[in-house]
Amino acid sequence: MKSRSGTLYSLPLTVWISLFFLVPMAIVLLYSFLARETGGGVRWVFDLGAYAEIFKQTADGRFIYLDIVWYTLLMAVGATLLTILIALPCAYYIARAKNNTLLLFLVIIPFWVNFMIRIYAWVAILGQSGILNESLLALGILKDPIQFLFNDTAVLVVLVYTNLPFAILPLFTTIEKFDFGLLEAARDLGASHTRSLWSVLLPNIRGGIITAVLFTFIPIFGTFAVPDVMGNSNVFMLGQLITSKLKFTGDYPMASSLSVLILILSGVGLVVYTLYNNNQAKQRHVVIEEDTL
Amino acid sequence: MKGSEVRVENADKKFGDFHALKNVSLTIGKGEFFSLLGPSGCGKTTLLRIIAGFEGLSSGAVYLDGKDVLPLPPNERHVNTVFQNYALFPHLSVFENIAFPLRLKKMDKAAIQEKVTQYLQLVHLVGQENKKPNQLSGGQKQRVAIARALINEPSVLLLDEPLSALDAKLRHQLLLDLDLIHDQIGITFIYVTHDQSEALSVSDRIAVMSEGRVLQIGTPFEIYEAPADSFVAKFIGETNILDGRITAHEGNLYTIDTDGVGPIQVTSDREFAVGARVRHAIRPEKIDITKEKPAGLPDDFTILHGKVAESIYSGFQSQFYVETVGSLQFKVYQQHESYIERGPAIRWTDEVYINWDADDGYIVELI
Amino acid sequence: MTKPTLSRTIFWTTIAFLFLPLVVLMVFSFNEGRTMVWKGFSLKWYESLFGNQPRLWAAVVNTLIVAFTASTVATLIGTLGAIAINWYRFKAKSYVQALSFLPLILPEIIIGVSLLVFFRMLGMELNLFTIILAHISFTIPFVLLMVMARLGEFDYSIIEAARDLGANENQTLLKVILPISVPGILAGFITAFTLSLEDFVVTFFVTGSGSDTLPIYIYNQIKRKLPPEINAFSVVLIGATVFLLFFARRSIKYFVKT
Numbered sequence: 030m031k032s033r034s035g036t037l038y039s040l041p042l043t044v045w046i047s048l049f050f051l052v053p054m055a056i057v058l059l060y061s062f063l064a065r066e067t068g069g070g071v072r073w074v075f076d077l078g079a080y081a082e083i084f085k086q087t088a089d090g091r092f093i094y095l096d097i098v099w100y101t102l103l104m105a106v107g108a109t110l111l112t113i114l115i116a117l118p119c120a121y122y123i124a125r126a127k128n129n130t131l132l133l134f135l136v137i138i139p140f141w142v143n144f145m146i147r148i149y150a151w152v153a154i155l156g157q158s159g160i161l162n163e164s165l166l167a168l169g170i171l172k173d174p175i176q177f178l179f180n181d182t183a184v185l186v187v188l189v190y191t192n193l194p195f196a197i198l199p200l201f202t203t204i205e206k207f208d209f210g211l212l213e214a215a216r217d218l219g220a221s222h223t224r225s226l227w228s229v230l231l232p233n234i235r236g237g238i239i240t241a242v243l244f245t246f247i248p249i250f251g252t253f254a255v256p257d258v259m260g261n262s263n264v265f266m267l268g269q270l271i272t273s274k275l276k277f278t279g280d281y282p283m284a285s286s287l288s289v290l291i292l293i294l295s296g297v298g299l300v301v302y303t304l305y306n307n308n309q310a311k312q313r314h315v316v317i318e319e320d321t322l
Numbered sequence: 323m324k325g326s327e328v329r330v331e332n333a334d335k336k337f338g339d340f341h342a343l344k345n346v347s348l349t350i351g352k353g354e355f356f357s358l359l360g361p362s363g364c365g366k367t368t369l370l371r372i373i374a375g376f377e378g379l380s381s382g383a384v385y386l387d388g389k390d391v392l393p394l395p396p397n398e399r400h401v402n403t404v405f406q407n408y409a410l411f412p413h414l415s416v417f418e419n420i421a422f423p424l425r426l427k428k429m430d431k432a433a434i435q436e437k438v439t440q441y442l443q444l445v446h447l448v449g450q451e452n453k454k455p456n457q458l459s460g461g462q463k464q465r466v467a468i469a470r471a472l473i474n475e476p477s478v479l480l481l482d483e484p485l486s487a488l489d490a491k492l493r494h495q496l497l498l499d500l501d502l503i504h505d506q507i508g509i510t511f512i513y514v515t516h517d518q519s520e521a522l523s524v525s526d527r528i529a530v531m532s533e534g535r536v537l538q539i540g541t542p543f544e545i546y547e548a549p550a551d552s553f554v555a556k557f558i559g560e561t562n563i564l565d566g567r568i569t570a571h572e573g574n575l576y577t578i579d580t581d582g583v584g585p586i587q588v589t590s591d592r593e594f595a596v597g598a599r600v601r602h603a604i605r606p607e608k609i610d611i612t613k614e615k616p617a618g619l620p621d622d623f624t625i626l627h628g629k630v631a632e633s634i635y636s637g638f639q640s641q642f643y644v645e646t647v648g649s650l651q652f653k654v655y656q657q658h659e660s661y662i663e664r665g666p667a668i669r670w671t672d673e674v675y676i677n678w679d680a681d682d683g684y685i686v687e688l689i
Numbered sequence: 690m691t692k693p694t695l696s697r698t699i700f701w702t703t704i705a706f707l708f709l710p711l712v713v714l715m716v717f718s719f720n721e722g723r724t725m726v727w728k729g730f731s732l733k734w735y736e737s738l739f740g741n742q743p744r745l746w747a748a749v750v751n752t753l754i755v756a757f758t759a760s761t762v763a764t765l766i767g768t769l770g771a772i773a774i775n776w777y778r779f780k781a782k783s784y785v786q787a788l789s790f791l792p793l794i795l796p797e798i799i800i801g802v803s804l805l806v807f808f809r810m811l812g813m814e815l816n817l818f819t820i821i822l823a824h825i826s827f828t829i830p831f832v833l834l835m836v837m838a839r840l841g842e843f844d845y846s847i848i849e850a851a852r853d854l855g856a857n858e859n860q861t862l863l864k865v866i867l868p869i870s871v872p873g874i875l876a877g878f879i880t881a882f883t884l885s886l887e888d889f890v891v892t893f894f895v896t897g898s899g900s901d902t903l904p905i906y907i908y909n910q911i912k913r914k915l916p917p918e919i920n921a922f923s924v925v926l927i928g929a930t931v932f933l934l935f936f937a938r939r940s941i942k943y944f945v946k947t
Contacts, residue, residue, distance in 0.1 A: 034773075034777055034858045034862070035773050035776075035777025035778050035779035035782075036773075036779040036780065037773075038769040038770065038772050038773035038777065039769070039770055039773035039774065039777070039779050039781065039782070039785055041765070041766040041769060041770065042766050042767070042769065042770030042773070042785060042789065042829070042833075043770075043781050043784075043785050045766055045825070045826070045829065046785065046788050046789055046826075046829070047788075049804065049807075049822065049823075049825075049826040050788055050791060050792065050803075050826065051788060052807060053803035053804050053806060053807035054799075054803045056803065056806050056807055056810060057799075057802060057803045057806055060806060070809075115699065115703055118695065118696035118699040118700065119696070119699060119700045119703050121696045122696040122697050122699070122700040123700070125696075132700075135704055135707075136703075136704070136707065138931075139707045139708055139710075139711055141883075141927075141930045141931065141934055142711060142923070142926065142927050142930060143886065143887055143903065143904060143907075143923075143926060143930075144887045144888075144889055144904060145889055145903070145904040145907040145908055145911075146714070146907060146919075146923045146926060147710060147711075148911075149714075149907055149911055149919060149923070150710030150711065150713060150714050150923070151710055152911060153710075153713060153714065153717070153920070154709070154710060154713055160713055160717070190706070190707070190710075193703065193707065243794070244794075247794060247795070247796055248796050248797070250796060251795075251796025251797065251798040251799060252796070252798075253797075253798050253890055253893075254889050254890055254893075254908070258908070258911055258912075268796070268798050271798060271802060272798070272893075272894075275802060275805065275806075275894075276894075281806065284802060284806075285802075285806070288798070288799055288802050288803070291795075291796060291798070291799055292795070292799060295794055295795050295796065295799075298794065299794050374849075374853060375852075375853075376849055376852075376853075395852070396849070396852045396853050397852045397853070397854070397855045397856055397857055401853075402853055402854065403849070403850070403853045405846045405849070405850060406846075407844060407846060409844065409846035409847050409849065409850035410847075410850075411847060411850075411851075411865055411869075412843070412847075412869060413868045413869050422851075422854055422856075422864075423854040423855050425864075426854065426855045426856055426860055426864075427855065470850075470854065471853075471854070474854060474855065
């Protein structure tokens with residue numbers, strides 16, 4: 030059926046995403062290969078300096094930028110791990126419960142509150158004059174307030190806090206599809222509760238776990254707001270580095286090259302995810318084919 | 323306006339590498355109830371969709387009363403479709419679904435009310451007009467689809483396996499209803515199905531299709547009793563196939579030597595040479611089965627001896643699988659026209675004789 | 690079936706963890722004193738909030754303007770696009786599909802950086818307009834998701850039926866496609882609206898002075914000092930959000946029923 034409606038309806042979308050996704054990202058890619066203009070901006074000269082700069086070393090052998098990238102990686106891995114470790118039992122519990130819509134709601138409600146306000150709340154809790162300190166002082170456990178803020182732990186806590194629902198939801202969706210009768214079968218065959226969870230449940234929710242990991246790790250890797258507020262300058266992650274380069278130093282090429290780094294990472298994640306999904310689909314297809322023979 | 327004549331000429335259709343229609347030609351007469359019959363993938367639905375306007379042709383033409391319809395989009399052809407899964411508009415009531423084509427034409431309220439009521443009566447859905455599709459049963463949904471397709475007064479109604487989503491009893495009822503509607507309205511019906519009993523029961527003519535080609539076009543009787551090739555013979559009804567060589571020929575009576583089983587006799591209107599290898603078909607209901615060797619039968623009857631390998635009793639009928647010399651299995655149907663005392667006379671492992679009239683057999687094709 | 694006790698403990702602890710900050714805010718919004726030491730019940734911060742914080746409310750107004758405008762445009766573009774992807778063939782289809790969902794997997798900072806660089810390159814001034822453009826861009830994928838999810842519940846034969854019965858493209862769109870898409874369109878609009886209200890990172894990159902949205906304003910306040918009015922404001926916001934979402938849920942239910 031020939032129809033030009035398809036082109037017509039898709040036109041605004043095509044134009045918009047080309048103009049506001051494709052072009053800007055192409056520019057970023059382009060800028061990463063240009064030279065820096067003093068005072069901000071770029072000089073239209075091909076220059077790999079922005080990438081070389083990433084590997085820059087100080088006199089005493091420290092890789093200033095690679096250190097940041099490495100640190101960000103560690104923090105992201107740590108935060109993701111913690112998030113998934115908490116999210117798994119939560120999702121499992123919700124999936125097994127009778128009123129799972131209500132429980133899901135409970136998980137999601139705090140997220141209706143504005144992102145910034147939630148971060149602010151943690152400042153109010155962990156700050157020098159925050160409630161944690163005030164309570165500990167009042168209880169006599171502390172003599173002077175401790176600075177709970179502006180360190181790795183504070184950032185980790187809030188990273189986990191803000192990413193939990195993004196991990197719980199996909200995990201819940203996958204676990205819900207799982208046939209819990211399999212666990213009973215495993216128990217029947219002699220496995221302990223823990224063993225049945227480990228050997229039967231986990232392998233079957235691999236897809237959900239991978240989704241949860243991807244949708245947690247990649248945003249955390251590029252996070253800016255949380256380390257900036259909760260960590261100030263004591264915690265310095267890739268997102269803050271890029272922001273600093275872009276907004277304060279005006280070093281467009283380097284901000285771009287670092288962004289490309291994140292882009293590559295996201296791309297790798299996407300490829301892994303797609304390959305996994307295609308693999309799963311292929312396996313199912315083989316089974317179906319065998320059946321019909 | 324009653325039905326239109328539909329003429330398909332050399333229709334060829336490819337979907338990428340898949341050759342869906344291979345040079346199909348047929349003519350459907352005005353007001354005919356015409357069926358496209360065949361297994362999945364034979365091209366019958368593709369052909370229907372091409373007539374409806376949802377697909378184009380790679381080459382060939384389609385004429386409606388002599389006019390080329392291919393350049394016309396579906397909403398400009400005087401043809402309407404009843405879809406397999408009904409395709410009712412979920413956000414509209416039964417009334418609004420049926421009224422939809424009329425609202426498009428901006429007919430006035432009173433006229434719409436009158437016409438919709440008329441068609442609601444036709445499909446026996448009066449009283450259901452305010453229900454939404456998700457509140458209807460499968461059969462009711464199909465009736466809405468039929469009313470909606472007919473209210474436009476098309477000259478051809480296309481039905482794409484309209485009964486396949488329904489259960490057996492309902493299918494039967496709805497099929498009869500369709501037949502009645504066809505008689506009442508008189509337009510051309512083109513009916514697509516893979517169910518040969520459906521096609522046989524209501525069609526004026528049938529086109530049997532397989533793998534993109536039309537194998538035979540004929541009345542149900544012709545298709546059943548005179549299949550054009552082995553595929554049609556096997557696809558329609560049940561049959562027993564015997565391959566053999568013609569050893570003798572007298573008038574229209576042929577003697578065929580089937581390897582292992584021995585000579586059988588069959589009449590045919592066509593000419594076959596002695597020595598030719600042919601495929602012979604004999605339908606199970608035309609074979610008679612007896613415990614004793616039948617005596618006094620005319621010479622052109624074929625009589626074979628065998629053993630009942632399997633017997634299936636279905637109340638009004640018994641089906642027997644009789645194994646003869648050469649390990650050939652014949653399927654035989656025996657109608658129980660009168661009450662059988664103490665169960666059926668012929669049972670499993672019995673030694674039996676089967677026989678049939680030469681006129682009842684059929685030479686399908688040369689092989 | 691064994692009761693999952695360990696996971697139950699973890700779950701409820703997590704819920705407590707999730708709600709803790711909000712409860713703290715709410716409690717201390719009623720605090721007489723300025724600090725996190727309880728000095729007595731008072732509504733003074735609420736009074737100050739509504740009387741004395743013009744810049745806060747200006748930011749609220751900005752945020753709402755951006756959210757309404759961006760969600761409306763994103764819904765328009767996204768709905769039409771979703772219909773096209775789901776049910777029509779067109780030349781750029783695979784390109785559009787691949788690119789449209791990209792922002793879902795990218796960290797927000799990439800979107801922020803690329804748009805800032807883009808606007809700068811065009812010499813555009815950074816203000817509410819650039820914020821709106823940015824918000825439209827990152828909410829479109831969500832509208833697409835919502836509408837496509839809804840459309841996926843229906844079979845394409847409905848469109849063929851409409852055409853078969855005489856509808857042209859326009860009539861098919863208005864009388865069949867759009868009516869059945871309504872729940873998806875609504876869900877898309879609300880999702881876009883919520884995301885726009887929330888957004889910090891992308892906005893942070895494309896904002897100029899004087900065009901603060903709420904998250905930006907709060908961020909600046911956190912960086913400088915912490916006025917207690919923020920507590921009261923947080924509670925008001927939480928209340929408003931709950932009310933709005935409750936209202937939205939009922940309207941969606943109403944639409945889905947029809």
